[in-house]
Amino acid sequence: MLSQLRPAISLTVLFTLLTGLAYPLAMTGLAQTLFPAAANGSLIEREGTVIGSSLIAQPFAGPGHLHPRPSASGWNAAGTGASNLGPTSAALIAAVAERRAAWEALNGAPAPIDAVTASGSGLDPDISPETALAQADRIAAARGADPTAVRALIEASVQGRTFGLYGEPRVNVLLTNIALDDAFPMPPAGN
Amino acid sequence: MTLAAYALYFVVLVGLAWALADWMARVYSGTLPLPLLRVEGALLRACGAAPDRGMGWSAYALSVLAFNLVGFLLLFTILRLQGLLPLNPDGIASVSPDLAFNTAVSFVTNTNWQAYSGEAQLSYLSQMAGLTVQNFVSAATGMAVAVAVIRGFAAPKGSTLGNFWVDMTRSTLWILLPLSILLALFLAAQGVPQTLQGAVTATGVEGQEQIIARGPSAAQIAIKQLGTNGGGFFGVNSAHPFENPTITSNLAQSLSILLIPVAFCFLFGRMVGDRRQGWAIFAAMAVMFVAGLAVIHVYEVAGNPSLGLGANMEGKEQRFGAMLSSIWAASTTAASNGSVNAMHDSFMPLSGLVMLVFMQIGEVIFGGVGAGLYGMLLYVVLAVFLAGLMVGRTPEYLGRKIEGREVTLAVLAFLSMPLGILVGGAFASTVPAALASVQDAGPHGLSEILYAYSSATGNNGSAFGGWGAANIWQTTALGIIMLLGRYAIIVPLLAIAGSMAKKPQAPATSGTFPTHGPLFVTLLILTVVILGALTFFPVLALGPIAEETARLAGQSF
Numbered sequence: 001m002l003s004q005l006r007p008a009i010s011l012t013v014l015f016t017l018l019t020g021l022a023y024p025l026a027m028t029g030l031a032q033t034l035f036p037a038a039a040n041g042s043l044i045e046r047e048g049t050v051i052g053s054s055l056i057a058q059p060f061a062g063p064g065h066l067h068p069r070p071s072a073s074g075w076n077a078a079g080t081g082a083s084n085l086g087p088t089s090a091a092l093i094a095a096v097a098e099r100r101a102a103w104e105a106l107n108g109a110p111a112p113i114d115a116v117t118a119s120g121s122g123l124d125p126d127i128s129p130e131t132a133l134a135q136a137d138r139i140a141a142a143r144g145a146d147p148t149a150v151r152a153l154i155e156a157s158v159q160g161r162t163f164g165l166y167g168e169p170r171v172n173v174l175l176t177n178i179a180l181d182d183a184f185p186m187p188p189a190g191n
Numbered sequence: 192m193t194l195a196a197y198a199l200y201f202v203v204l205v206g207l208a209w210a211l212a213d214w215m216a217r218v219y220s221g222t223l224p225l226p227l228l229r230v231e232g233a234l235l236r237a238c239g240a241a242p243d244r245g246m247g248w249s250a251y252a253l254s255v256l257a258f259n260l261v262g263f264l265l266l267f268t269i270l271r272l273q274g275l276l277p278l279n280p281d282g283i284a285s286v287s288p289d290l291a292f293n294t295a296v297s298f299v300t301n302t303n304w305q306a307y308s309g310e311a312q313l314s315y316l317s318q319m320a321g322l323t324v325q326n327f328v329s330a331a332t333g334m335a336v337a338v339a340v341i342r343g344f345a346a347p348k349g350s351t352l353g354n355f356w357v358d359m360t361r362s363t364l365w366i367l368l369p370l371s372i373l374l375a376l377f378l379a380a381q382g383v384p385q386t387l388q389g390a391v392t393a394t395g396v397e398g399q400e401q402i403i404a405r406g407p408s409a410a411q412i413a414i415k416q417l418g419t420n421g422g423g424f425f426g427v428n429s430a431h432p433f434e435n436p437t438i439t440s441n442l443a444q445s446l447s448i449l450l451i452p453v454a455f456c457f458l459f460g461r462m463v464g465d466r467r468q469g470w471a472i473f474a475a476m477a478v479m480f481v482a483g484l485a486v487i488h489v490y491e492v493a494g495n496p497s498l499g500l501g502a503n504m505e506g507k508e509q510r511f512g513a514m515l516s517s518i519w520a521a522s523t524t525a526a527s528n529g530s531v532n533a534m535h536d537s538f539m540p541l542s543g544l545v546m547l548v549f550m551q552i553g554e555v556i557f558g559g560v561g562a563g564l565y566g567m568l569l570y571v572v573l574a575v576f577l578a579g580l581m582v583g584r585t586p587e588y589l590g591r592k593i594e595g596r597e598v599t600l601a602v603l604a605f606l607s608m609p610l611g612i613l614v615g616g617a618f619a620s621t622v623p624a625a626l627a628s629v630q631d632a633g634p635h636g637l638s639e640i641l642y643a644y645s646s647a648t649g650n651n652g653s654a655f656g657g658w659g660a661a662n663i664w665q666t667t668a669l670g671i672i673m674l675l676g677r678y679a680i681i682v683p684l685l686a687i688a689g690s691m692a693k694k695p696q697a698p699a700t701s702g703t704f705p706t707h708g709p710l711f712v713t714l715l716i717l718t719v720v721i722l723g724a725l726t727f728f729p730v731l732a733l734g735p736i737a738e739e740t741a742r743l744a745g746q747s748f
Binding site: 051112162 | 235409499505532638
């Protein structure tokens with residue numbers, strides 16, 4: 001065993017330097033040079049302040065915005081988590097029924113499955129096109145905008161499957177809400 | 192269309208693996224460009240590794256153990272001291288002793304079980320110089336052992352098993368590192384953060400403040416997938432939109448999970464000098480994989496009527512949906528990877544059953560890098576032995592006799608699975624301190640315990656996340672079981688390889704049982720199913736199967 005110790009220790013040190021420091025630092029340098037926006041978290045800035053990341057859901061609740069999927073961890077982007085409740089969990093079934101009632105009361109339309117189930121990350125930036133379009137009338141009413149125009153904007157922000165085969169069609173909630181704010185400014189408060 | 196998507200996926204996977212196997216064969220036989228050989232030779236000699244000296248099985252095994260012990264001690268120390276060390280912009284405290292033990296064992300054994308949440312509990316130094324290093328070298332250890340075992344079966348009588356330091360160094364430098372660099376840059380371009388800056392505070396569109404954790408994650412995620420490690424940079428692993436932002440990042444990562452394990456099948460064929468032998472092992476693995484994947488896909492797409500119409504979206508991301516989550520779930524449990532892009536705890540009961548079985552049979556459906564192949568060779572030894580019993584001839588594999596010693600060792604290695612899963616799980620179901628980890632009532636609670644102990648024994652690392660992994664009982668018990676699941680298989684297998692290498696190779700005759708046709712593939716699958724799955728059937732009946740029957744009867748818990 002002793003004759004194995006020298007190579008064991010030396011190679012551990014060598015690979016710690018190579019794969020633990022040189023490799024991640026080189027990747028950081030390259031990524032920061034080649035694609036700095038992506039490598040820093042796809043942040044969105046407005047007038048010098050960071051208003052979020054296009055990849056991270058925000059807890060939108062206002063009537064004039066698309067609402068994200070439920071989050072079991074309160075949209076905490078520094079401590080993620082899911083419900084992890086099993087398919088026969090009474091607590092899960094009750095929570096989904098409660099969300100469905102609230103969602104349908106708010107939007108006046110049947111709730112698609114993604115609107116009432118919590119995502120795996122608690123930070124899902126997307127909703128299904130059905131869930132997005134079902135919120136169009138509520139958003140148009142809150143903004144005093146033409147529902148057809150709101151619908152058209154949402155439809156234009158739908159991302160399709162990759163290669164037409166993989167993934168699900170989706171709408172990015174944050175980016176679409178920013179587009180909504182630009183296209184149909186909210187009426188002044190108290191109106 | 193779904194079938195076309197799956198077909199294209201598998202064609203790409205097998206094509207890439209086939210090409211990689213070609214390169215791997217060159218790497219392990221040392222037919223590399225001269226400058227690479229010079230670099231490698233100089234490094235090894237400087238480290239006192241005597242690269243020209245071959246090893247018998249015991250020297251090889253001792254080198255593995257010594258290397259992993261040193262790696263464990265270093266990682267444990269870094270985790271215990273991270274609060275005092277640099278590269279900690281978010282000011283995270285040091286890790287508690289039991290959690291540091293669990294995490295260090297977990298990464299050294301290529302399990303990468305996460306009883307911690309990365310963004311909240313680990314500094315950038317721990318993630319880089321601690322975890323990323325073991326992501327590389329624990330994978331390289333598995334690959335080296337597999338190559339040594341193949342040599343035992345394939346090399347001429349009296350050969351050594353090779354040199355562990357050479358095999359491990361070659362795996363890291365010429366296979367894992369180049370692939371990781373490519374994948375890390377691709378992922379960073381897709382939106383996986385690779386920065387040393389700390390968390391950023393955003394003021395959201397509706398005025399709420401949001402702290403967004405990030406870090407040098409792309410580099411770690413690349414090797415996490417390629418080395419079948421699976422431990423995420425962030426707590427929710429590849430479900431996190433930073434860890435896996437797009438469909439293409441998801442495809443690249445899930446292909447990477449199976450890439451090297453599939454390549455090992457073809458490498459085996461090349462190294463034994465008969466490619467049909469590699470295809471036979473690949474075929475047995477592929478049949479079981481596709482069967483399991485089909486079950487998961489059907490149940491997840493059909494969804495959970497108790498929650499509403501549509502796919503089972505609880506714990507899944509909208510961008511991935513049911514299909515990409517199913518293929519990931521099957522791949523990660525088959526391949527001993529353990530990363531997730533959806534929460535396995537919330538999958539349908541029979542999807543959970545498939546994932547449990549994939550782990551319990553010992554991660555031999557493609558399996559961990561290297562580990563899957565040497566695990567499957569265990570079943571090959573047993574299958575050939577059973578075939579020998581049936582026809583009344585001394586069993587042979589690749590021209591060498593399989594005798595009492597090899598079968599005894601194979602059974603001994605196999606027994607580590609029921610020991611870790613059933614005995615470990617039984618304690619965890621009866622000791623009150625351990626039972627507190629269970630989140631869900633009813634049969635799903637038993638599935639949670641089973642999943643944890645299967646994952647630890649199989650060195651997988653995925654979890655039913657609702658189950659509390661962070662209490663001191665579980666961190667300690669699972670740490671010990673991860674060691675059992677790794678070394679109680681590696682050591683006997685190296686011993687089998689050592690004894691095979693001493694036997695003469697007889698040419699095949701008309702009486703030789705061919706180990707490359709459909710008959711052998713069927714026999715191998717049956718051996719895996721009968722030995723592996725039936726050992727666990729009684730307890731599976733009480734967990735996922737009971738849950739499914741309760742669900743169909745409209746029960747909830």
